[in-house]
Amino acid sequence: MSAEERRESVVRAAMIEFARNGYRGTSTESIARRVGVSQPYLFRLFPGKQAIFTAAAERCIEETWRVFDEASAGLTGEEAAAKMSEAYMGLVEDGEQLMMQMQLYVSVFASRMAGEDEIGEMARRLWGELFERVRERVGGDVQGTTEFFAYGMLINTLVALGFPREHRIWDGFGEREEAG
Amino acid sequence: MSAEERRESVVRAAMIEFARNGYRGTSTESIARRVGVSQPYLFRLFPGKQAIFTAAAERCIEETWRVFDEASAGLTGEEAAAKMSEAYMGLVEDGEQLMMQMQLYVSVFASRMAGEDEIGEMARRLWGELFERVRERVGGDVQGTTEFFAYGMLINTLVALGFPREHRIWDGFGEREEAG
DNA sequence: AGAGATAGTGATTGGTCACTAACTTAGAAC
DNA sequence: GTTCTAAGTTAGTGACCAATCACTATCTCT
DSSP: OOHHHHHHHHHHHHHHHHHHHHHHHHHHHHHHHHTSOOGGHHHSSSSHHHHHHHHHHHHHHHHHHEEEEEEEETTTTTHHHHHHHHHHHHHHHTTTHHHHHHHHHHHHHHHHTOOOHHHHHHHHHHHHHHHHHHHHHHSSHHHHHHEEEEHHHHHHHHHTTTTOOSSSGGGGGGGGGGGO | OOOOHHHHHHHHHHHHHHHHHHHHHHOOOHHHHHHTHHHHHHHHSSHHHHHHHHHHHHHHHHHHHHHHHHTTTTHHHHHHHHHHHHHHHHHTTTTTTHHHHHHHHHHHHHHTTTTTTHHHHHHHHHHHHHHHHHHEEEEESHHHHHHHHHHHHHHHHHHHHOOTSSSGGGGTTTTGGGOO
């Protein structure tokens, strides 16, 4: 297998491991085991653990747009928003993508506190792009897009906390599921 | 100093350390150093590291209500919501409280994946209570309360990512800052 | 004075982890 | 068939860390 292909499978494995266990909680050993290579070989493919995390985080946001794009292809306005909401629920439901996203937020902040903001710059760039793309897709309304993302972030929280879908806390989504 | 007072200062120190470095990234040594006691003594005050984290997380949510309550005392409806939003921005601005909150979400999910949901039960209980209290304060509107929390969670994300307040991504809050 | 309880410490231990160095194997080029 | 290169391994290191154990110091009550 070529190094490039290996890197790809490392990123995929890393997304799972980092999502489940966080940055510090994930050992390079566990990623290597999932990929099926020896642990030291990861350091041939990436300069270090941080670089693997960054690659996984980058992929995570990109994947979000891919899902939005596929779900709403050819649509605009409320229709597009509704399809994207639905798709987002599906994406986030199993928790893997959601937790990678949360781990990214947490890591960006920690990095900024530690004086380096490389991963933060990347995250803001990709997040900004995602926002703009969604805005274009739903028709250029900034406030509507903001609302869309706001409900998305609330979904993130409720799913992370493990509120079952029948819980009353989800009731407020009844009439506006199209916005989340 | 009494054990109870020590426990209190441990919780406060733990909130800072866990917020900045996460659960795995925080050593009991660093908490002890911040408190000003020896590391082994923490294990006299708490059964283990996890218990310290749980106590800090609990305190974190409780503090949120305390801030909401103080900010909106004697008010109802939109007025109460506006005051609480304003107060929330202040609470979250410096990042410490925000990051402890995020670390909690991440840890709840991880614990659930690991088969135990003790911390999750605590978090859902306190979060549910917070939601109900806010709902009562703003006047019983479930959808409005949901919107309030949705914008709050978006604020969390944007602050965590480090978007400066002047960034266009904040523009959608212009007319509805009262909802965040 | 002395006994009991409470607050607190130093030393240690078994284990984990990111990362390095040095070596091996397999295919392609000539 | 040898040489070159890229993919991959085994063995190891220094640092860190949660938790335990055995101990000391300081009150308080009689």
